[in-house]
Every structure is written in structure tokens, then in C-alpha cells.
Amino acid sequence: MKTCLIVDDSRVIRKVSRHLLEAMGFAVSEAADGKEALEACDAAMPDVILLDWNMPVMSGIDFLGQLRARPDGDATKVVFCTTENDVAHIKAAIEAGANEYVMKPFDQETLQIKLQLVGVA
């Protein structure tokens, strides 16, 4: 079973995303900010991370920078999932090492195809 870490400060969004991803057959875990997400990665590196941008404590982009700097931080696929929908943000995310980008709102099929594109679904 593939594993997915959902990183989002909104409990509602985490719940909805968990629902979608479990329906796609992922084993899901959650983190409420970048720092929690790094701790989760210390415990077990997931196959894919669904990452919000704006979060307290540590933002998504800062988390991504730290993840990719780790020796074991390259293999995990990172899909940004955010309301920051302009080209500048998207480019910054790709530069920081994101594999895909989903603009909120989105539906299940869109997410599923994006996960196929990064090779985890």
C-alpha cells in the first residue's frame, strides 16, 4: 500500500483529502504544519506528500526546502495543493523541488490524474 502524508493546517481539508486518498487506496497520515511534517518524515518517509502553502510554524515551501536538503529527501513525490494559484507561486514551488501542483478547489479525478502523473497512483 502506498503512503501519503497530508500537510495542511485546516482540519476540514485534511479530513476531505484523507477521504479522497483512502478511496484511492493510500495509507494516509496527517501533519498540521511543516514542522510536524518533518517529524513525520523522520518517523517514516511517505511515497507522496500533499502540501499546503500557508501554514503556521513552518510554511509548505520552507518544509519542501528542508525535505529536499535531506540525504533521503529526494525520492518522495511532493504535490502542492493550495489556493496560491498564480504563476509566480507555481514557479517557486517547482524550483524548490515540487513534482506537481494542484490549485484549490479541485475534484477527486483531477487529483488522481496528478498522482498518476508523478507515478504514485
Add this chain to the structure above:
Amino acid sequence: MQVTPAAVRILAELLEEFTGQELTQTRQWRVGTALSSVMREHDCADLNALAARIAGNYRSPLARQVVEALLNNETYFFRDLAVFQDLQDTVLPALAQARAEKRRLSIWCAGCSTGQEALSLAMMLAENTAIWNDWQVEILATDVSESAIRSARKGCYNQFQIQRGLDIARMLRWFTETEDGWVASEKLRNRITYVTHNILETPPTTRRFDLVLCRNVLLYFDTATRKKAYARLDSALAEDGYLLLGGGEAVRGHTGLFMPEKGRPSFQRPAAASARSGADAMAAVR
């Protein structure tokens, strides 16, 4: 409100006349939803009233609007990713070899809806400069729906459409963000000609295409209409060309004009002359 059989018959007849499509039982329950905005716009209390308005006047703008609303235009970029991979890895290189002398490639997207399929092809071809650089590549994209073709010509996609199937690198490379949405680059759009056209009629040009895509269109036709469509597509395809159908659409049992490729069931090749039945080839003219 009960929809009368007479009203259903009128709507079915109208759809069939313009598109060849069947209004099957399973589609009937969606008709009310599909037509709700048309009914509102034209002050029709229910489907019976709407049907009464178009009865005997199938050429009216209202009738046209009803047909457009009944069509399913669902599509997205790189739909069936594996098939596009096959195109890229095997079918297009084979065509490049076969057409190496003339360096000309003609593609027809039949039932192109709002253009995502044709643009997906155009992106793939434009990215593969090693093969197609100095070739003359033309993509003709047609649909029976005027509104779909209008929107395809604009090449502008909202947030929902743009991220459906399209990877983020390609979105950044080939589309520009505007106030109205994401607009496909001129370079892609210049390769594609969009035309309103019904598959069941004579092909839009006398040229033979090297590759014809007709995906997720034929499934709405009954067996006889499908035979007719196959005969039309066959008459537009080069002898060594490829016909690409949607996932799960099969030629077997529907026509003797095509044979599925071994190992790639979405790709059809024209059947050998000896295997063709005259009846299948003549289906178009009936």
C-alpha cells in the same frame, strides 16, 4: 412532472438527426438537468413545453441550442495517459519513418470537443523537435458542436480544465495566465484547424490522414450508425494509417474495416483488402 413519451420522442429524434446519437434509456434521466438552463432561458415550464416548441421546427436556433446542451463534451488533456505514451513511443515514430520522404504528417481529431485532445497532440509533437522539427504537421480538429468548436478556437481554459490531465511543467511552458483563464500558445494553436463537422457526413477534406483520433464519440451511436461512422473514418485514413479509439471502444463485432493492433487495443489499422466486406465499406452511403 411526467415527461410524455411524445416529448421524449421529439428530443430523441432531434438529437439523432443532428448528431446520429441515440437517446438511450440510461441517458434519458439526465435530459432534464442538461436542458434546465435552456428551459429557464426560454420560459418553458417543463420538458413537454420545450419539446412542443421545437416540434416540427428542428432548424430553429432553439432546436440547435437543445442539441448542443444534450451533447456530452467531457474531455481533458492527455486523457488515457498510457495511450499518449504509446503514441509517443511507437505510433508516431513509425509514422515518422513511413513519411520520412515527404516529411508531412496529417492528423484528424474527430469529435475534438473543446480542444484539449488536439492540444495534447500538438504539445507532444512540438516538444519532440528531434523528429518533427522541419516537418509540415497539420492537425484538423472537428466536432458537431458549434459551441465546443467556438471554445476550442479560443484555446482558453479555466482552472478546472487546465489542471485536468495536464502536468504542471507543460502548463507553464505552453499556456499563459490571463484574466479569462489559461490561453494556449500561438505556436500550438497555429498547428490546429478547428472546423464544425459531423462524423457521419463526407470527411472534411479529400486528403488522407495518417492518424485519426475518434475517442469517446462512437459509444453514443447504435450499431448501424457506428458502422456508418467507421466507413467514413476508413475513407479518410491512409492505407497504412492508424485509427485511435477511446479506452474500451472496440471495433470487433462492429466493423470489418479495421483490425486492432496487437498489444495496443486502442489502435486500429485498416484491415487487409481481402478481409473487408463490401457491406461495411458501403455503410457510409446508406
